[in-house]
Amino acid sequence: MNSLRNITVLLAFTLSVFGAVSGVRQKSKMSKVETAGKLRRMNAGIPQSFVDSFNNSCNKCNNIEKLLTDKISELTELVEKQNTVIIDILAEHTVLLEKLSQKEKGTNSAILKFPIKTDADIAKLDADINDNNRVCYISAIQYLLQGQVKKNFEKVLSRQFCLEYNIGGIANKKRLKDFGNVYTVLKKAIGKTAVDAEAEIRKAFQVVKKRHFRQVSFNKVT
Known part of the structure; x- marks a missing residue:
């Protein structure tokens, strides 16, 4: 009798463990399914116009970036040209100052x-x-x-x-x-x-x- 009781208790314990494990597996499976479903529902809730607007915004950003790059290149070229002009003007002014200096010296000499x-x-x-x-x-x-x-x-x-x-x-x-x-x-x-x-x-x-x-x-x- 005692042996039979022990077997019965052991069987009951084994069944309870198996049930618990099965429950965990089922919950895990259900969790994955629920997560996928939630994602599908979220995607389904996003309007297509929003997706298009987002894509258009990215394209606009790319266009703006290109425009800015082109403008920077133009400004850089313009600054280089202006620097060249300034250097030329300074060179001319230097020559004029030298001539004026020579003229002043000549005038001072003539005054005497x-x-x-x-x-x-x-x-x-x-x-x-x-x-x-x-x-x-x-x-x-x-x-x-x-x-x-x-x-x-x-x-x-x-x-x-x-x-x-x-x-x-x-x-x-x-x-x-x-x-x-x-x-x-x-x-x-x-x-x-x-x-x-x-x-x-x-x-x-x-x-x-x-x-x-x-x-x-x-x-x-x-």
């Missing part, structure tokens, strides 16, 4: 040649003026006159020189026009601020001579 006092002075200066330095002499005379020809004329031609010369050599005076280079730069310099440069030169000669005779008269009185 004035005022003209003697026949030898004007003869030498007339021989020194040429196409390469003509502008320097014009600038020098402009600087000395400061736009006031009659007031500052003696800074270019000394008073004694003005007493001995005039433009055309009339009245037993020496002729300024015989020194063509000097007369030309003088006339061009005065022509920068005067309508009739020759008339201004003639008036300046007269003013200097009157200034001289007033000084002589004053000296006699005193």
